[in-house]
Amino acid sequence: MRHVISLLIENESGALSRVSGLFSARGYNIESLTVAPTEDLSMSRMTIVTTGSDDIIEQITKQLNKLVEVVKVVDISEAAHIERELMLVKVRATGKDREEIKRTADIFRAHIIDVTDASYVVELTGNQGKLDAFIGAIDPALILETVRSGVCGVGRGDRVLKV
Amino acid sequence: MVLSGAEIVIRCLQEEKVEYVFGYPGGAVLFLYDALFQQDQVRHVLVRHEQAAVHAADGFARSTEKVGVALVTSGPGATNAVTGIATAFCDSIPMVIISGQVPTAAIGQDAFQEVDTVGITRPCVKHNFLVKDVRDIALTMKKAFYLARTGRPGPVLVDIPKDVTMQRCEFEYPKEISMRSYNPVVKGHSGQIKKAVQLLLEAKRPMIYTGGGVVLANAAEQITRLTRLLGYPITNTLMGLGGYPFGDRQYLGMPGMHGTFEANMAMHYSDVLLAVGARFDDRVIGNPAHFAEEPRKIIHIDIDPSSISKRVKVDVPIVGDVREVLEEMIRQLEAGEVRPNPDALAAWWKQVEEWRSRRCMAYKNSDEIIKPQFVIQKLWEVTGGEAIVTSDVGQHQMWAAQYYGFDKPRRWLNSGGLGTMGVGLPYAMGAKLANPDMQVACVTGEASIQMNIQELSTCRQFRLPIKICNLNNRYLGMVRQWQELFHGGRYSESYMDSLPDFAKLAESYGHVGIRVDRPADVEGALREAFTTYKNELVFLDFQIDATENVYPMVQGGKGLTEMILSAEDL
Numbered sequence: 157m158r159h160v161i162s163l164l165i166e167n168e169s170g171a172l173s174r175v176s177g178l179f180s181a182r183g184y185n186i187e188s189l190t191v192a193p194t195e196d197l198s199m200s201r202m203t204i205v206t207t208g209s210d211d212i213i214e215q216i217t218k219q220l221n222k223l224v225e226v227v228k229v230v231d232i233s234e235a236a237h238i239e240r241e242l243m244l245v246k247v248r249a250t251g252k253d254r255e256e257i258k259r260t261a262d263i264f265r266a267h268i269i270d271v272t273d274a275s276y277v278v279e280l281t282g283n284q285g286k287l288d289a290f291i292g293a294i295d296p297a298l299i300l301e302t303v304r305s306g307v308c309g310v311g312r313g314d315r316v317l318k319v
Numbered sequence: 320m321v322l323s324g325a326e327i328v329i330r331c332l333q334e335e336k337v338e339y340v341f342g343y344p345g346g347a348v349l350f351l352y353d354a355l356f357q358q359d360q361v362r363h364v365l366v367r368h369e370q371a372a373v374h375a376a377d378g379f380a381r382s383t384e385k386v387g388v389a390l391v392t393s394g395p396g397a398t399n400a401v402t403g404i405a406t407a408f409c410d411s412i413p414m415v416i417i418s419g420q421v422p423t424a425a426i427g428q429d430a431f432q433e434v435d436t437v438g439i440t441r442p443c444v445k446h447n448f449l450v451k452d453v454r455d456i457a458l459t460m461k462k463a464f465y466l467a468r469t470g471r472p473g474p475v476l477v478d479i480p481k482d483v484t485m486q487r488c489e490f491e492y493p494k495e496i497s498m499r500s501y502n503p504v505v506k507g508h509s510g511q512i513k514k515a516v517q518l519l520l521e522a523k524r525p526m527i528y529t530g531g532g533v534v535l536a537n538a539a540e541q542i543t544r545l546t547r548l549l550g551y552p553i554t555n556t557l558m559g560l561g562g563y564p565f566g567d568r569q570y571l572g573m574p575g576m577h578g579t580f581e582a583n584m585a586m587h588y589s590d591v592l593l594a595v596g597a598r599f600d601d602r603v604i605g606n607p608a609h610f611a612e613e614p615r616k617i618i619h620i621d622i623d624p625s626s627i628s629k630r631v632k633v634d635v636p637i638v639g640d641v642r643e644v645l646e647e648m649i650r651q652l653e654a655g656e657v658r659p660n661p662d663a664l665a666a667w668w669k670q671v672e673e674w675r676s677r678r679c680m681a682y683k684n685s686d687e688i689i690k691p692q693f694v695i696q697k698l699w700e701v702t703g704g705e706a707i708v709t710s711d712v713g714q715h716q717m718w719a720a721q722y723y724g725f726d727k728p729r730r731w732l733n734s735g736g737l738g739t740m741g742v743g744l745p746y747a748m749g750a751k752l753a754n755p756d757m758q759v760a761c762v763t764g765e766a767s768i769q770m771n772i773q774e775l776s777t778c779r780q781f782r783l784p785i786k787i788c789n790l791n792n793r794y795l796g797m798v799r800q801w802q803e804l805f806h807g808g809r810y811s812e813s814y815m816d817s818l819p820d821f822a823k824l825a826e827s828y829g830h831v832g833i834r835v836d837r838p839a840d841v842e843g844a845l846r847e848a849f850t851t852y853k854n855e856l857v858f859l860d861f862q863i864d865a866t867e868n869v870y871p872m873v874q875g876g877k878g879l880t881e882m883i884l885s886a887e888d889l
Contacts, residue, residue, distance in 0.1 A: 166500055177442055218625035224500060224501050226500055227500040
């Protein structure tokens with residue numbers, strides 16, 4: 157089962173490697189991992205997308221909690237939540253492809269944020285499925301680069317992850 | 320007061336009431352050693368290899384309830400310490416390791432004796448720090464000691480670049496410490512405790528299983544009271560030996576791979592199992608799938624939530640300090656009216672006694688050749704069961720665990736989790752320094768002892784009258800045993816050739832060496848070591864039966880009930 161784990165961690169050097177080291181040492185999967193400081197700069201928020209049985213997910217959250225620098229851990233996928241990922245795609249855009257890509261971008265409510273004679277950079281935000289669908293909708297031969305941020309997530313409504 | 324970084328480190332050790340630092344100097348820690356030299360409150364024990372420094376500090380911690388402290392230099396000093404750190408980590412031993420690092424400006428430049436110590440040790444410490452500013456030393460040291468000794472204890476490493484030990488700043492040792500990301504639970508959930516007590520009282524085939532957590536939490540008294548109050552059978556794991564008195568009728572011996580028949584059968588066929596500070600290790604329950612086949616309710620008390628439901632599903636988890644939780648259980652039991660069902664308990668004990676009557680620990684003694692079990696039994700007799708016994712890893716470790724009856728905690732020091740050969744002698748050094756009035760014996764083998772034999776020199780320098788009982792069978796005994804049983808008797812590289820004359824070797828270090836060849840001489844030699852040479856280190860080199868195997872045995876991957884009791888079962 158796929159899970160989205162959010163955690164707050166002290167913003168100290170080496171904190172990220174403690175988390176990633178934990179996953180590799182214990183053989184857990186990381187599908188994606190994003191991290192950046194929060195409004196409180198002494199703390200970072202991390203979103204980890206992982207897969208595993210209920211037992212494994214329970215161990216993952218316990219092991220993460222055990223790390224001295226981890227302040228709080230929540231499996232946000234246990235209840236209603238929102239996931240978003242940012243993608244930048246550089247595509248070859250010449251001739252009739254220019255129009256076609258623009259149309260596809262509009263359909264996906266993506267933005268074209270860089271334009272040259274021969275290329276576009278398309279910015280698209282959404283859940284993983286939407287981003288995958290956009291990639292599927294474009295001729296693979298036109299894709300020059302794909303950059304994905306990994307998933308960010310937040311619980312809906314009253315569910316707040318804060319110290 | 321303005322002090323140098325090095326002086327601050329030593330002042331912090333003084334504030335923490337550290338008596339001994341085990342270490343080895345080098346370039347990156349010269350200022351620390353200079354500060355150490357200019358005071359006499361913290362004493363330094365110069366080992367002959369950094370691995371032994373960490374093991375000795377670990378042995379010091381195990382035999383007391385204090386935090387062990389080791390000091391090593393950068394690069395190879397730190398990498399040599401890693402085995403010691405990992406050993407302490409696996410057994411949750413409170414330690415602070417201070418390592419020197421190259422100057423901050425040189426970090427990342429592939430400098431002489433530079434390694435990423437924080438990176439290398441990260442997976443085998445409770446936590447570690449790289450101190451980049453002299454103003455952070457005091458707080459970091461405070462945190463290190465606090466982390467090491469609270470919650471589930473463990474080793475904490477503090478890596479300090481050389482320039483930081485030279486810089487100066489105002490010193491003040493923090494009195495209090497609080498960390499928003501670290502708040503170990505102490506009290507157990509009262510509702511869960513109530514549930515556990517109720518379940519225990521309803522049990523028809525109850526069993527108590529306790530581990531190293533009982534020793535670490537100083538809860539031997541509580542577990543003994545609870546066990547006697549209930550009248551249930553109890554087993555102590557390899558790490559938990561001494562948690563409950565060995566000679567007591569309710570004690571069934573050690574469980575697991577080389578545990579007793581009765582302990583393993585009672586574990587397996589219990590209907591309620593109370594696990595206290597134990598972690599259902601593979602060497603204890605064998606195959607978890609086989610263990611799960613028998614339906615039983617499990618209550619698990621542990622300070623570390625991640626130990627609970629890790630290898631077996633637990634019905635009543637209780638996270639908290641083992642001693643606090645046991646106290647609360649005793650309080651509830653004593654306040655309540657309900658007592659265990661006497662008929663069910665009598666029937667269960669009848670079954671347990673039937674298992675016990677198999678006398679699985681019996682062995683065939685000999686007049687011709689020394690049996691290792693006999694040596695341990697004699698060691699127990701001669702020391703009145705009152706010694707601190709350290710061991711290395713292998714057959715001799717199991718024999719010591721099986722045949723030396725431990726009645727009290729912190730008397731049995733061995734590497735249970737990591738299984739590190741070479742710990743025995745340094746453990747004995749740490750234990751002897753911490754307990755100068757106690758007898759300290761190191762049970763070892765001719766292979767293990769050679770992994771840290773250089774420490775005979777340290778023992779001479781610091782006059783540590785340890786008694787080394789070398790069970791010399793000229794084989795890597797446990798490897799040989801597995802090769803005999805499971806690899807068609809192909810003894811691949813498991814023999815020990817070109818052995819030194821250990822007695823002479825010990826003598827060359829200035830100690831007493833005694834070689835013992837005949838069973839009739841075993842007791843006399845031990846008495847000589849513990850009385851005539853009371854104040855000397857004595858190296859007793861027992862030439863034992865090379866073919867003796869450790870039984871009973873649960874083969875790796877098998878279940879607890881699938882035991883080999885003796886060679887005849889093969």
